[in-house]
Amino acid sequence: MGDTVLVRREGKITYITLNRPEQLNSMNIELLEELSKVLEQVKDDDSKVVVLTGAGKAFSAGGDVKTMLQNTDPEGFKQVMKTIKNCSTLFYTMPKVTIASLNGAAAGLGLSMALAADYIIADEDAKIAMNFIGIGLIPDGGGHFYMEQRLGPVKAKQTIWEGKMMTAKEAQPFGLVDLATSHLEKALETYLTKLSHSPLMxxxxxxxxxxxxxxxxxxxxLDQETKGQALMRQTKDHQEGIQAFIEKRNPNFIGE
Structure with a gap:
């Protein structure tokens, strides 16, 4: 194993930590492949609860844009999307009770992964955004599926289209976060204590x-997202969105 994903076991609880703090735990291919391997291993161990969190100031800022810029090879893109699919399905079907603990920003693919958990608890000031639209892309990692589950199809569609940033406190009434708190560690401990006295099986x-x-x-x-993302990567709006991101300005989309 590398060091982009850390694993710690305490009794019946496995803690998985995304570990690229200097990059706000943005997901490059190394982290995604390591996360896929970790989830595969944890799935078969005898722990009963899994906590997914991020090192440093963020949970995960989403997909690594630098990786996106470098990865123009169609086969490389397919491999990345396959790994994303593995991570999403493994975490969603994990035969444990799963908690995403959002210590900071959860955006794009980072938010998709968090939404795959059974419970989402978050620092009330943590920034939440399904913001693929800002670079002319669509959600991946099962983002469409998870947003529809929590918001319903119409509100999910509108929220994806808006792509706006909100705090966890603002997101909680919509159901994107189960608990927004100013005492995240204490809240997590309360959840874990309750689970330790629950019929987990x-x-x-x-x-x-x-x-x-x-x-x-x-x-x-996930398969439709892979096809759709491949199409969106060819659009003028995506190229403009990436350029605007690099230049730290608002994009000028033209609908092409």
Whole structure:
């Protein structure tokens, strides 16, 4: 294993930490591949609870834009999207109770991964955004699926189109966050204590029944996202969005 994903086990709890703090835990291919391997291993261990969080000031700022710029090879793109699909489906179907603990910003692909968890708790000031639209792309990592599950199809569509940044406190009433708190560590500890006195096998069996039922739809959405993202990467608006991001200015989209 490398060092872009850290794993720590405490009793029945496994902590997984995204570890590129200087890059706000943005997801490059190294981190994604390592996360996929970690999730595969954790899936088969005897822990009962998994906590996913980020090192430093952010949970994850999303996909690594530098990687995006460098990766113009169609086969390389397919491999990245395949790895993203693995991470998303593995975390969503994880036979444990999963908690995403948002210590800071969760944006784009980072938010998609967080939404795959059973519970999302967040620092109330953490920035939340499904902001692919800002660079002329669509959500991936199952973002469409998870947003629809939590918001319903119409509100999910509108929220994706707006791509606006909100705090976790603002996001909680919409259902994008289950708990926004000014005492994240204490809140997480409270959740974990409650779970330690819960019939976890029953909880996990319910999760298996409900999530496995939805898995074919999630996989279909992930495949559609791969096709759609490949198309969007060829658009003038995406090129403009990337250029504007690099130049730190507002993009001038033309709908092409």
């Amino acid at each position: 029953s909880m996990i069996e319910t999760k298996k029944i409900l999530n496995n039922k939805q898995l074919p739809l999630l996989e279909e959405v």
